[in-house]
Amino acid sequence: MDEEQTKIDSYWQQMRQFSSSRTNFWISLLSELCLTIIPFIALWLVVGPDFRAYSFNVYISKLHSNFGILIAIIIGYFVYALLFNTILFFVRLQKADSFTYTCGLAIVGASIILNGAWMINWEVAKQTEMLKIFIRFLLAVVLGIIGVIFGVLLTNLARNWAYKIEEEDREILSAYRQGLPVPSKHHLRVVRAEKLAQKHEADRQELELFKEQLNTRLLESYEDKKANEKAAIIRAKLDKKESKKRKQKIS
Known part of the structure; x- marks a missing residue:
């Protein structure tokens, strides 16, 4: 039975390895093409000010004002990209890391279009056109980093949710293989809540103990300080008396 439990533990540890928690490259690439890259290119061509001279672009006629x-x-x-990425995650075609890529790419695409819109009225000489391009590039990079950070937060939330489901499945599988009554997910949530409550109570008691020890140390330190100050005053008085006696003997 211990060997069987070891195999189960090993399986779930492997599932949590970084390489096992990443979406397959080709699935991820296809998903990002459909969710962020192709929609961005389509929007850029149709509503982006950079292509306003073409007949298929509606920026001047519809959006300029x-x-x-x-x-x-x-x-x-952005909502479309995030919503469908979430759906793909819940149907298990994507894994948690996909939120990082989707948020980063979607915000970069959005920044390219919006920055072009508010910078279209910049009157710059041809010599400074490169500066304008550089500013757009820099803004896209900065906003892309912000998007990646937001995506990482979503990835952590999704990964924690997935781990919780894995823990429930692990408990159910372990009980089934050992011939024990299979716990329901409701029961597992109650057990997890009880463990969390016990942990919070243990943390609270540890904090109270630390505060008590800290107060004791501060009080002892204060008493030691007062005792040292009192001893210093007594020594000063004794030294003063000794000095007077010496002067009297000399005189």
Whole structure:
């Protein structure tokens, strides 16, 4: 039975390895193409100010004087990417790391379109056109980093949720293989809540003990300080008396 439990533990440890928690490269690439890259290119061509000279672009005719509509379109693009990524995660076609890529790429795409829209009125000479391009590139990179950070937070939330489900499945599988009554997920949640409550209580008691020990040390330190000050005063008085006696003997 111990050997069987060891095999189960080994399996779940392998499942939590970093390489095992990443989406397959080709699945991830195909997903990002459909969720972020192709929609971004389509939006950039149709509503982006960089292609306003072409007949298929509607920026000048529809959006130039309605910047709010453009913002709404970009928000819709981001929500679409995040929503369908979440759906793919729950149907287990994507793993938790996909949120990092989706958020980063979607925000980079959104920044390219929006930055082009508010920078279109910049009157710059041809010599400084490269500066304008550099600023757009820099803003895209900075916002992309922010998007990645946000995506990492979502990835951690998704990964913790997945780990919780794995723990429940592990308990059920372990009980089944040992011939024990299979616990329900409701029962497992109650057990997990009880363990969490015990942990919080242990942390609270540890904190109270630490505060008590700290107060004791501070009190002892204060008493030692007062005792040292009192001893110093007594020594000073004795030295003063001794000095007077010496002077009297000399005189």
